[in-house]
Amino acid sequence: MADSEQHPRLILRNFLSLHLCKELEFIHKSCCTVGYRPNVFSTTLSHLIATNSPHLIMPFVPIRENLKEKVEEFFGCEYELFVEFTGLISWCKGSSIGWHSDDNRDYLKQRDFADVIIYTADNKNVHSVGEITEGERLALTLWFSRDASHDEDAKLLLSLSEYTLNISKGAIPSYFPLRASNNMYWFPPEEASIYESGFDICFARLHVLGFDISASDKESYVPSLDSSCHLKLLEKPLHLVCGDELLVWEFVNILHALQVVNFYNWKASESDTVEVKGSSSINVISLSESQRQKIDSLKAAVLKDLQSAEIRFGQLTHGKKNFQHSFDWISFFAIIFEWEAYICDLQKDILTSLPHWQMYQAIFCLPQS
Structure with a gap:
């Protein structure tokens, strides 16, 4: 040196x-x-x-x-x-x-x-x-x-x-993430009080990975472009959409969906294919025109600066309008359960470690038994 x-x-x-x-x-x-x-x-x-x-x-x-x-x-x-x-x-x-x-x-x-x-x-x-x-x-x-x-x-x-x-x-x-206040996810931060320009970074990250979201049937869309109202939907149950297909599986909120999507990309990056364990029946439906309009309305409200989001996080990968091949929902659906297993293993680790951390008032690795 x-x-x-x-x-x-x-x-x-x-x-x-x-x-x-x-x-x-x-x-x-x-x-x-x-x-x-x-x-x-x-x-x-x-x-x-x-x-x-x-x-x-x-x-x-x-x-x-x-x-x-x-x-x-x-x-x-x-x-x-x-x-x-x-x-x-x-x-x-x-x-x-x-x-x-x-x-x-x-x-x-x-x-x-x-x-x-x-x-x-x-x-x-x-x-x-x-x-x-x-x-x-x-x-x-x-x-x-x-x-x-x-x-x-x-x-x-x-x-x-x-x-x-x-x-x-x-x-x-519970192992499901909870979203913090909406202004913590709004970029640029100086627009977080009025939401007149900018974008929600959680939605933006899903978008550049090729996904949209659809609010659960239990929730209703706000017909206006009022971002503050639409942002509340990101804290509630929703479905993932890729291209013109919707996965009929309810995620707790946008952070839950985002974790699963990024977990899928992580595992796919370590292997050419994502291993599908067991057989699971999945329900994927084609979007109706009214569903597409609601999805586009939500996107317009929380991704006001779509180009800016793509500049910062990258261009679309999956789910383009003219995408010729269907997304592999079978592999993705298997990842939902693999993500749960991964999270639960980490949760067991922290529950085991917490009493020791609190006793010594320090965070450290426990000796392997």
Whole structure:
């Protein structure tokens, strides 16, 4: 590490497995909200807990622990550090952010997601992110501190206290995500009070993956283009639509549907085909003209800037108007149950870990039995 005394930093190559990188990408694209500055989207551990997805913090636990050990070892401060912040941060096409200096430091340029860069948060390590010209740049960010008052674990455990209380009362925690306030998902954030322009990022992410949504028959569409009224439908039961076909399977809300769709893409990215286990009867119907009109009305209200959404999240993949082949609903339907199994396994892990975390007031990996 040249010049390490002047600019202390450490690069860990291939620190994360490709599978774990894909898992983190799935979590972010399924759960993120608008971020702390323009063109930034973020997923924090506290947000996962607040939206009834505390189980999704489990993949982060070993990463936080291993990185803290590496940082303490490299800077010679063993057992002194606390994790101050953990979050997934993404920048989309057309965005850039950074602190520049006359000193061009290659070590902080774009890296593979599997690599880790460790450096001090001072003027010795000025860093920047260049303009994103294609796709979405996703980074896992951790801050460390010697100040115990900034310990993220204490705050996360406090947020988990209500979750634990429900368990102690015998309540079975639901694994379905709950949507936060609508303004947390509206981009750009300065339009979130009036919704006159911009888009809902959950709907936008579904759109670029080729899906629309249809409100459940139990819900009614608002005939106007009043976005605030339409956004309420995203919190309620709905159906997924691809092309001119509707899956007659009710999702709890748009976050539930988005998690399943991104889980499907994650698994498909690791294999040429998605394995279908067992045989399940599925019900897919062709859309009527009235259904299509309602779907288009909802889309127009919550995707006011369709072009802007596609610029940031990508072009359509499935479900184009002239799409020649039917979507593989059979494989997708099987993924619904695989997603449930994945979520339930994580939920078991966090329920096992919580008593130990609360006892020691720290979030850590339990020894393998």
